[in-house]
Amino acid sequence: MTNTENDTRAEDALTPENVAAEADATTPTTGENDEVAKLAEQVAALQQDLLYSRAETQNVRRRGEKEVADAHAYAATKFARDILSVADNLGRALAALSEEQRADEGIKPLVTGLEATERELLSVFERNGITRIAAIGLPLDPNQHQAMLEIPSDQTPGTIVQEMQAGYMMKDRLLRPAMVAVAKAG
CATH class of the missing domain: 2.30.22.10 (Head domain of nucleotide exchange factor GrpE)
Structure with missing residues (x-):
């Protein structure tokens, strides 16, 4: 086929009668228009539902991740509250010792042990963010x-x-x- 034949066929395809016939063939009737509009509304509603579902899924995932992170970070909260009274009593025991008692050679190893225990307890608190x-x-x-x-x-x-x-x-x-x-x- 030559270029002139292609041009002629293209000109034939673009005649007003051909364009009108094609438009009539692709243009839906009034009943079809209503059905297309309903389907378009349904598609839009389904797309909106899909977006909401995706957003809700993402929110649930984020909430779950935060709860897991909080559980890891604060798992020892109850134990930490319970151990605070031990720290208080240890501090009171050390505060109750007078200088004479601290200097007494018989009690000195006990005092040294209590002080070492208190230092270790405070170190454990520090390592755990307390x-x-x-x-x-x-x-x-x-x-x-x-x-x-x-x-x-x-x-x-x-x-x-x-x-x-x-x-x-x-x-x-x-x-x-x-x-x-x-x-x-x-």
Whole structure:
């Protein structure tokens, strides 16, 4: 076939009668228009449902990943709370010893052992993200401190002047609030 034959056939295909006949053949009737519109609506609704389902699946996956991460990070929370009383009692035992008792050769090995145990316990706390809450001299923070009483003081009212029990955090969560006494106004 030559170029002139191709041009002639293309011209024949583009006659107004051929174009109108093709348009009539591809143009749906009114009944078909309604059906096409309904199908288009159904397709749009199904696409929207698919998007919502994908988003919900992604949210569930993210929530699950966060819960697993939190479970790993805070699995020992109950145990850590229980062991805090051991740390408190060990600290009280060491604080109760007088200088004469510490110097006594008969008790000295016991004191050395208690001090080593306390250091090891604090080291374990540090390795597991358990930190002591600062209190003395700071303003009362109800998220970390529990005010037990007010004491007349020359400090600014609301400032912590005494710590009765140490508070601890595990990473960014409160294990136990510090029990404190705050300065009283006037």
